[in-house]
Structure formats: structure tokens, C-alpha cells
Amino acid sequence: MDGRQQKQVLSIARDAVHAAVQGKSCLVPQTDDPELTATCGCFVTLKNRGRLRGCIGRFTSDQPLIELVAEMAKASATEDPRFLADPIAPRELSELDVEVSVLSPLKRTDDPLSLRLGIDGIYIVSGCASGCFLPQVATETGWTAEQFLSYCCSHKAGLAADAWKDPKTQVFLFTAEVFGAAFKDL
Incomplete structure (x- = not known):
């Protein structure tokens, strides 16, 4: 764009x-x-x-x-x-x-640790529970890949922090074109 x-x-x-x-x-x-x-x-x-x-x-x-x-x-x-x-x-x-x-469209991954911090966002689903983080969250927080996945599970999806390791848990990756501005500048 x-x-x-x-x-x-x-x-x-x-x-x-x-x-x-x-x-x-x-x-x-x-x-x-x-x-x-x-x-x-x-x-x-x-x-x-x-x-x-x-x-x-x-x-x-x-x-x-x-x-x-x-x-x-x-x-x-x-x-x-x-x-x-x-x-x-x-x-x-x-x-x-x-x-x-x-x-971008969601892509399921069998290797959640393959995510690229600051580039890939995550969407985690287990049963009726789900949570997501946009790619920029990893950059803003300075989290490692494990922390990014664990915080999404525990703080967003209400799952155990290590639920992303469970084969029944689905982890999807996506990218985003991110842009913004102050309201006063638009």
C-alpha cells in the first residue's frame, strides 16, 4: 500500500x-x-x-x-x-x-518457534479458547519467541502458558502491514 x-x-x-x-x-x-x-x-x-x-x-x-x-x-x-x-x-x-x-492470510504451523519476532503475529486456538498478538507486540515488549507464545496462551487465551506446545493446540502465523498516525496529523 x-x-x-x-x-x-x-x-x-x-x-x-x-x-x-x-x-x-x-x-x-x-x-x-x-x-x-x-x-x-x-x-x-x-x-x-x-x-x-x-x-x-x-x-x-x-x-x-x-x-x-x-x-x-x-x-x-x-x-x-x-x-x-x-x-x-x-x-x-x-x-x-x-x-x-x-x-495476510493465517497459516497454521506445526513449529511455533519458527515464528519471526516482529514479523509474524500469532493466533492460538485450543477448544473454545483463543488469543492473538499482532507482530508489533513482540517488538514493543522485547519478548523471546517462547515468551510471546506463552503470554498469548496465558494472558489472551486463558490457557496454560505452555499450551502452545500441546499438539491439540493450533498455532497460526500471519504478517501485517502496519501503519499509523496521530489523529491531529490526519
Whole structure:
């Protein structure tokens, strides 16, 4: 995705967050740009001065990327269960940063330690439990591959920390094109 397309995606996310926080609806612009109408997964992350304020996404989609970005941006601002008791307030909007992660398809791996820290994200599934970390989490935390997998199991999926070693546990890898900006710069 080139810089112009990234800026358009970030503007769509910003507009959706603004509308959601203010209780308004938001129209998503139409485009015939194949990059922006691709059907792929994405996550939208919102931060205020480096502090997480919302992150929601989907691994797959049957809708155009720009529509999914708007939907995930709205959900990140208003539906992330971690922040329901402390939702984003309208006064915070000018202080927010938005980051969009456009995902590659998931690929199951039989060798979870083959993941490339900072490049591969993980999605771990065991029974009804699941959890994921975007690729940038490994870079932000400085975790080793084992820590990345273990924290995802224990803190995100509610599994034992070493559940990723169990052959019944499915581990998927994916990459992401990650870009972001401060709301005030969009």
C-alpha cells in the first residue's frame, strides 16, 4: 500500500472513531482502488500517549478493506471489553494515535518457534479458547519467541502458558502491514 492509500485508510479510521465516540454515524467513502477494496483481515489499534485505549480486528473478511477498517475503528473506540468501564471520551480525540494492521492470510504451523519476532503475529486456538498478538507486540515488549507464545496462551487465551506446545493446540502465523498516525496529523 502506498502512502496515499495508507493516509486514506487512516482518515477513514479516524472519522469512524470520531463519529463513534460522539454517537454519530459515519459514511465510508467509496473507491475502486483494488488495494482498498481487497477482502482481507485488519486490526485497528487506538492509543492515547502510548497507552492502549482499544484494539479490535478480524482475521478474515468478505467486505472491502475500507469498510472493515471503519467497522473495526468504531469497535476499537466503543466495544473493546477492556475499556467498557473507561470508554474513550470526546476530549481525548485530539490526543489519540491510530494504527492499522492489514493482515495476510493465517497459516497454521506445526513449529511455533519458527515464528519471526516482529514479523509474524500469532493466533492460538485450543477448544473454545483463543488469543492473538499482532507482530508489533513482540517488538514493543522485547519478548523471546517462547515468551510471546506463552503470554498469548496465558494472558489472551486463558490457557496454560505452555499450551502452545500441546499438539491439540493450533498455532497460526500471519504478517501485517502496519501503519499509523496521530489523529491531529490526519
